[in-house]
Amino acid sequence: MRRRLTVLLGLLVVLGLAAAPGSAAGFGTIDAGGQSREHxxxxRAALSCAGAAADPDCFQPVTMDQLAGHDREFGAVGAPDRDELSDPAAHCDDADYLAGVYPHTRGQATAALVDCLNHVRMRFGEGLDSARGLLGPDGEVQPAEVDLTRGCRSREQREDRAKCATLDAFGRALHGVQDFYAHSNWADEPDPARPIGDENPPGLGLPAPSPLLDLRGAAAPDPPAELSTGCFVARDEVPGVGECQLRVTHAALNKDRGQIDPVTGAATDPTTPRGRVGDNFAKAVAGAVTETRREWRDLRSELVARYGTDRGGRMICALTHDDPVNDCAEGNLAAAVAVVAGLAVVALGAVLWLRRRRRG
Incomplete structure (x- = not known):
């Protein structure tokens, strides 16, 4: 009963914000209020085994449900829209800047970007720490720590299963980096029919992944001079009001809403003003998908670097498989690695054979 009330309250909060002129929640988490579960x-398009470019360490269906969300469940990626809505660092907001006379300096904008980066780095680190509990002292998968027969609970409900805690932390990190592409001008372009200004900031048109979002390091970001995210207040509109008066607002810059194919990642039917300019919504989604895959590669690399090849590999298996007790046992894992290695050798041999044939 308590869990249902928590979910209901979260839905009411998100619906309330979605009904407002704008929402700092970023890509959507529900199927209501103009949102289409964009996060x-x-x-799913980035990391699911059903995705268009699934990699060998993709997430199986039940585990993906816990990471991405499903039905009325927010999942780990959607969790910040339930309990971190008021924290701009969780959504990469308030790093707004515009060249010339502007009420928010480049230094203030960069400081807000640093807050976002530090926040998602913290979540990334929490995921690495929580993964330790997946395995026992001899490297065996701990059944109680990977059991998903009851869904993962949210942070405020004191989830202590290692798999759920790791997914929660990693999902929250993904939320922030995905919002970076929806809330910033990193990948987009301005409306060519309107003058550049706080209501139509410049776009950078840059590719993903962004070097600013390296979650493994500790270096401060060095953003392009014109990089901006949107200033957010509860009355989010264009032009800005309150603290966001004369500033680039979330409402002016976000590309949060539209349709996303969960298999291919194809993005269509944008509904926000900035998202409807050119291919801005599709660029934001493509950037977020690419960034999500990069962060998962980096998490795997860090697990191996911190815990060793054998334990790190088994942790990765435990995080992605729906039945890790059986699938990630030492013998099964070694066999899976051997199969992948064998396929790689066969592929390399085929490439070399084709090259020799062409030369001949």
Missing amino acids: ERLT
């Missing part, structure tokens, strides 16, 4: 759908 869930792009996460």
